Amino acid sequence: MRYASVTDRLAGLGGAKWEIHARARALKAAGTEIIELTIGEPDVPTPERYLATVATAMAAGRTGYSNGRGEPAVVAALAARYTARRGRAIGTDQVMCLPGTQTTLYAVLRTLVEAGDEVLLGDPMYATYEGLISQTGARVVPVPLRPEHGFRMQVADVAARITPRTRVLFLNTPHNPTGAVLRAEDIRALGDLARAHDLWILSDEVYEDLVFPGVPFASPLDFADLADRVVIASSISKSHAAPGFRSGWCIGPAEFCQRLLPLSETMLFGSQPFIADMTALAVSEPSPVADGMAERFSRRAGLIGQALDGVAGLRVHQPQAGMFALVDVRATGLSGTAFATSLLERERVAVMPGESFGAGLGGWLRLSLTQPDARIMEATARIAAHAATLLGNAA
Numbered sequence: 001m002r003y004a005s006v007t008d009r010l011a012g013l014g015g016a017k018w019e020i021h022a023r024a025r026a027l028k029a030a031g032t033e034i035i036e037l038t039i040g041e042p043d044v045p046t047p048e049r050y051l052a053t054v055a056t057a058m059a060a061g062r063t064g065y066s067n068g069r070g071e072p073a074v075v076a077a078l079a080a081r082y083t084a085r086r087g088r089a090i091g092t093d094q095v096m097c098l099p100g101t102q103t104t105l106y107a108v109l110r111t112l113v114e115a116g117d118e119v120l121l122g123d124p125m126y127a128t129y130e131g132l133i134s135q136t137g138a139r140v141v142p143v144p145l146r147p148e149h150g151f152r153m154q155v156a157d158v159a160a161r162i163t164p165r166t167r168v169l170f171l172n173t174p175h176n177p178t179g180a181v182l183r184a185e186d187i188r189a190l191g192d193l194a195r196a197h198d199l200w201i202l203s204d205e206v207y208e209d210l211v212f213p214g215v216p217f218a219s220p221l222d223f224a225d226l227a228d229r230v231v232i233a234s235s236i237s238k239s240h241a242a243p244g245f246r247s248g249w250c251i252g253p254a255e256f257c258q259r260l261l262p263l264s265e266t267m268l269f270g271s272q273p274f275i276a277d278m279t280a281l282a283v284s285e286p287s288p289v290a291d292g293m294a295e296r297f298s299r300r301a302g303l304i305g306q307a308l309d310g311v312a313g314l315r316v317h318q319p320q321a322g323m324f325a326l327v328d329v330r331a332t333g334l335s336g337t338a339f340a341t342s343l344l345e346r347e348r349v350a351v352m353p354g355e356s357f358g359a360g361l362g363g364w365l366r367l368s369l370t371q372p373d374a375r376i377m378e379a380t381a382r383i384a385a386h387a388a389t390l391l392g393n394a395a
């Protein structure tokens with residue numbers, strides 16, 4: 001039978017990147033004890049009051065159809081939240097609610113690009129981004145994010161890759177997997193470049209509330225003169241420990257939202273009112289769990305640095321936000337995939353190979369910070385032992 005070409009473009013861009021995670025889960029199911037540092041899920045349950053809000057809303061009959069933009073209460077709550085956070089008026093006509101950041105990015109990219117277009121994307125990148133861009137037919141143009149710049153995107157690296165086909169500069173701040181947080185001056189320079197070449201700026205800010213203590217957060221949405229070309233996407237998945245609710249949104253120019261609306265209606269025919277009620281509450285108040293996560297993840301990244309940086313040739317990159325730390329294993333001579341595969345087999349520690357996040361992270365590992373401190377410390381001891389064995393200096 002014949003299939004649409006999108007299935008070819010996405011082949012290998014889905015589950016294949018999570019193979020080590022899947023293998024670890026299979027081993028666990030078969031009874032093997034594994035320390036799992038692969039995916040990043042909040043390390044606390046969804047707060048009780050949000051569960052109660054959903055239950056109350058369902059019991060009150062908030063189970064009917066909604067509309068393509070979002071329930072009025074959550075749209076208003078998001079407009080108020082971003083008006084307060086970004087220091088300038090964001091209207092309800094600039095808000096679109098969609099099921100999670102992932103679907104939001106899918107729909108936004110569908111609205112902005114198509115075959116023949118190019119999207120500038122930092123490399124390393126979150127594992128689903130290539131697929132998100134490729135589904136539209138547009139081409140991914142990787143922009144190297146370098147460890148010597150703290151993995152923050154540099155304007156010269158972007159400028160060198162702009163062509164007449166470039167349409168979108170795709171940012172992710174705070175960044176997964178590197179934990180980099182763009183500074184206001186980075187965004188100012190990138191914004192000027194985007195204006196000069198009439199590019200959209202799409203910014204995935206799902207980790208905004210997980211910046212580590214003392215690290216300032218900046219968004220392209222802070223800059224009024226970029227307002228006609230900036231779209232940001234986010235959700236309650238990380239900030240409110242609620243990934244399974246699939247509740248996200250984008251904020252962009254009113255005209256952009258008007259263009260996106262029929263696509264949302266075509267895809268979804270609206271989201272769930274009872275989840276909208278819970279989201280309206282969640283985004284109207286400071287998250288009860290985000291600061292605690294940021295503090296714990298920051299501390300655990302420090303523990304990994306103390307345990308592994310400079311040990312058996314390993315190097316640790318300290319994140320400024322988010323749920324992950326990076327370990328450079330290139331000195332062992334192995335790729336990230338080969339190191340992670342043998343680490344799982346011999347030491348029963350599951351980590352993500354850097355290669356799952358782009359060629360730019362070849363020879364690195366991504367470690368999730370969501371396990372308790374003691375488990376993290378045990379994992380680092382096993383990683384150090386494994387690296388030492390590989391280097392042939394285990395004694």
Ligand SMILES: Cc1ncc(COP(=O)(O)O)c(C=O)c1O
Nearest residue numbers: 100101102126176206235237248
């Ligand atoms: C950078 C990034 N964007 C988006 C997502 C997906 O978020 P959501 O649950 O809101 O779809 C993740 C999840 O890990 C992520 O790391």
